[in-house]
Amino acid sequence: MSGERNHGIEVEGLVRAFKDVRAVDGIDLRIEPGEIYGFLGPNGAGKSTTVHMLTTLLPPTAGRATVAGFDVAREGPKVRASIGAALQETALDPFLSGREHLRLQSSLHGIRGQTRKELIETLLARVGLTSAGDRKIRTYSGGMKRRLDLALALIHNPQILFLDEPTTGLDPQSRTALWEEVGRLARDEGVTVFLTTQYLEEADVLADRVGIIDHGKIVAEGTPARLKAEIGKATIEVVPEQNADRERLAALLGRFGEETAARPGAYAVQLDGHGKLPDVIRALDNEDVRAAEINLHQPTLDDVFLAKTGRTLEGAEDA
Amino acid sequence: MKTTLRQTWLIARRSIIRTFRQPGVFIPPLTFPLMLMAVNSNGLRAATHLPGFPTHSFLAFFLPFSFMQGALFASGIAGTDFARDIDTGFLNRLALTPIRGSALLLGQIGGALGIGAVQAVLYLSVGLAAGVRIHAGIAGAFVILILALLIAIGFGTLGLWIALRTGSGEGVQSQFPLLFFLLFISSMNLPRNLIEVRWFRDIATINPTSYLIEALRSLVIEGWNGQALGLGFGFTFALIAGSLLLATRQLKIRMART
Amino acid sequence: MKSRFDVAIALAYRQTTVLLKNPSIFLPPMLFPLMNLLAFAGGLSRLRHVPGFDFHGGYTAFTFVFVLLQSAAFGGVFAGFGIARDFERGFAKRLLVSAPHRGGILMGYALASLVRWAMIAIVLTIVGLLAGMQIGGSGIDIFGLYALGVIFNLVGLLWAAGVATRFRSVQAAPLMQTPVFIVLFLSPVYVPLHLLQGWIHAVARLNPFTFLVEAGRGLIEGRPTQVATAFGVAAALLVVASVWARTGLARAERAG
Known part of the structure; x- marks a missing residue:
């Protein structure tokens, strides 16, 4: 059963301590087969340590985790046979070519002969590196390296894919191309994807579900839409036509929500509830406050992120 | 066993390919010892006039030193390259494949051996072309190559251990003067019985590298000397065993996969 | 004139601070001469x-x-590595843009190189004395020996600077040190010149470094010979190396 694509990732109370520091401090996760899970968090939050434990490169200090149905602490070789990983460092040899990397990696996985040859060509074509396959890695751009990294992770047809910050430092075009390929893998081939990222947009576009980690603990989890609805509030920003109206505008908007940061000359509040925009406009009209500009910002994962990991939240709690 | 051998070959091949694709890395270890050999064999020729000096050719006396130097360079290359693999995460990439730890180490050692082989053949050929006569004959020349390769394996493995311990190329480089220092305080320039400064003679006597040089040297200038060869091979095997043990233990710490 | 020295002193201060904070840069040029001193003095003394x-x-x-x-020559060459590194990292370019006097830049590097060699020379001298080195020469003789060292340090630096400014990469390091190494070892290293035989004798006789090392030995022994010739040769080397370094700097400037 375990070898089939009907197991995802299950984690219970996973801990990794380095001396006195608990880099990962008791996390629980459940990722379904074929799901794309986005793992968000600032630098040093514990993302990479979690990935290293789930990919068997680092033994956990406590807790339990199964990947593809195998225990990461006791069944390392079976876990490794089921997963592919593109880890944060672009760990490529500058003096070998793309094809040579794929040949080495596939041979170490025991793939040989004609099968290997065909597989290498298929993967190179899929990541758009066929013509660059014989060039040394030191001549590759950042995007090409990431694409080769992905091909290397896929060489033994894994059922679960770990991508540790796969698009860090890439230009928007390369980033979109990589997203498309990852989306296709999950959609068409049923590959489970565990993706860590610092880019909220990436998680928003790609992930079915998102987990936010901070100081080694998961502080929020859910679909991007639910998280945004739960935590983020829409913001309305109004620029008065006449500067003299500023005070009246502030009093008026204050009735609809809490003041928040705005551009110079503008005034903004986070709206208390949904569908308040018509009420605001009506009030502006009734009280004859003329607006030169009105902007409505829908909540983003950024707001969730800030709310869950930023100092502002902690500051509010202290208060 | 078959899998280990195949994996070892894959890693060794990669190690050799990458080395020979960096002329800046493999040319100096080939040329520098030859240069030193040319200069010192002439500059120190006067030493052959000392009473009790065992040969009339300082080149023959000095030739074995080149093998030692080559082994140290091979060690430096193997160590620096491996440290770079650790630093960049390439080791993690390998650790995620079904590779065995023993194959990884042996493959890296194979890389050092490949460089060592090219060096040893070159130094010996240049020595012979410059008129050195190997007193132990063709079989002796063969034993010289074997011993030189074993020494390269020993120091190469030591380089890997340093790489695993420090995890950085700079770390490996900064330890190198220490290994060269061992070579400098040995009997590399004069036979031990002709070293007149007592403390230096004592250090050269307890310095194992002296015996490696003396074993190689005995084949060139004396013929078959059982004691010198016994000590030379003995210390070489001890070096290999010791550094392999250290490297294996350190690899387990560095590659802590479950 | 004042600003030229300002540039030189500021640069020398920066180079020396970088050096002292990085043992990996500082130690090798210190260790290798020490190792040579111990190996030669301890292992080869019977050659006398x-x-x-x-x-x-x-x-x-x-x-x-x-x-x-x-150690003087290699101290200079190692300082040259620093120049190449500065070019690689863009620091030298900023320097070329901001410093009003190009001469000040070379002077700054030279000053830093001298400070570095002074530290090495002190350690070497202490170790030499501890190893029982006899000094037969007078104070003036010994001053002459160290003066030769100072000039040779500058020659080493200017040679390496010329290479560094032409290649502007640390990759050129072997090109800086190999020729110096060859010149040094194609001289009477282990025995006096007249005891060398064959081709090495012919080469050593023409090697300018031979004049320096033979005169230096005369000075430490207290029997100065050919001292004026040695200083003449050293001064000539200094002039040639200065031209080499200045033209290199001009070329680096043109390359932008």
Whole structure:
């Protein structure tokens, strides 16, 4: 059963301590087969340590985790046979070519002969590196390296894919191309994807579900839409036509929500509830406050992120 | 066993390919010892006039030193390259494949051996072309190559251990003067019985590298000397065993996969 | 004139601080001469019994002179690595843009190189004395020996600077040190010149470094010979190396 694509990732109370520091401090996760899970968090939050434990490169200090149905602490070789990983460092040899990397990696996985040859060509074509396959890695751009990294992770047809910050430092075009390929893998081939990222947009576009980690603990989890609805509030920003109206505008908007940061000359509040925009406009009209500009910002994962990991939240709690 | 051998070959091949694709890395270890050999064999020729000096050719006396130097360079290359693999995460990439730890180490050692082989053949050929006569004959020349390769394996493995311990190329480089220092305080320039400064003679006597040089040297200038060869091979095997043990233990710490 | 010295002193201060904070840059040029001194003085002293060996100040003093001058040259070359590194990292470019006097830049690097060599020379001298080095020469003689070292340090630096400014990459390091290494070892390293035989004797006789090392040995022994010639050769080397470095700097400037 375990070898089939009907197991995802299950984690219970996973801990990794380095001396006195608990880099990962008791996390629980459940990722379904074929799901794309986005793992968000600032630098040093514990993302990479979690990935290293789930990919068997680092033994956990406590807790339990199964990947593809195998225990990461006791069944390392079976876990490794089921997963592919593109880890944060672009760990490529500058003096070998793309094809040579794929040949080495596939041979170490025991793939040989004609099968290997065909597989290498298929993967190179899929990541758009066929013509660059014989060039040394030191001549590759950042995007090409990431694409080769992905091909290397896929060489033994894994059922679960770990991508540790796969698009860090890439230009928007390369980033979109990589997203498309990852989306296709999950959609068409049923590959489970565990993706860590610092880019909220990436998680928003790609992930079915998102987990936010901070100081080694998961502080929020859910679909991007639910998280945004739960935590983020829409913001309305109004620029008065006449500067003299500023005070009246502030009093008026204050009735609809809490003041928040705005551009110079503008005034903004986070709206208390949904569908308040018509009420605001009506009030502006009734009280004859003329607006030169009105902007409505829908909540983003950024707001969730800030709310869950930023100092502002902690500051509010202290208060 | 078959899998280990195949994996070892894959890693060794990669190690050799990458080395020979960096002329800046493999040319100096080939040329520098030859240069030193040319200069010192002439500059120190006067030493052959000392009473009790065992040969009339300082080149023959000095030739074995080149093998030692080559082994140290091979060690430096193997160590620096491996440290770079650790630093960049390439080791993690390998650790995620079904590779065995023993194959990884042996493959890296194979890389050092490949460089060592090219060096040893070159130094010996240049020595012979410059008129050195190997007193132990063709079989002796063969034993010289074997011993030189074993020494390269020993120091190469030591380089890997340093790489695993420090995890950085700079770390490996900064330890190198220490290994060269061992070579400098040995009997590399004069036979031990002709070293007149007592403390230096004592250090050269307890310095194992002296015996490696003396074993190689005995084949060139004396013929078959059982004691010198016994000590030379003995210390070489001890070096290999010791550094392999250290490297294996350190690899387990560095590659802590479950 | 004032600003030229300002540039030089500021740059020398920066180079020396960088050096002292990085043992990995600082230690190798210190360790190699020390290793040579110990290996030569300890391991080769019997060479003084070779028939015709006419230096009477002990083998440690004989070998000390070579190692001291070697450390001077390599101290300069290692400082040249720093220049190449500065070009690689863009620091030198900023310097070329902001410093009003190009001469000040070279002077700054030279000053830093001298400070570095001074530290090495002090350690070498202490170790030499501890190893029983005999000094037969007077204060003036010894001053002359170290003066030769200073000039040779500058020659080493300017040579390396010329290479560094032409290649502007640390990759050129072997090109900086290999020729210096060859010049040093194609001289009477282990025995006096007249005991060398064959091609190496012919080469060493023409090698400018031979004049320096032979004069240095005469100075430490207290029997100065060919001192004026040695200083003349050293000064000539300095002029040639300065031109080499200045043209290199101009070329780097043109390359932008």
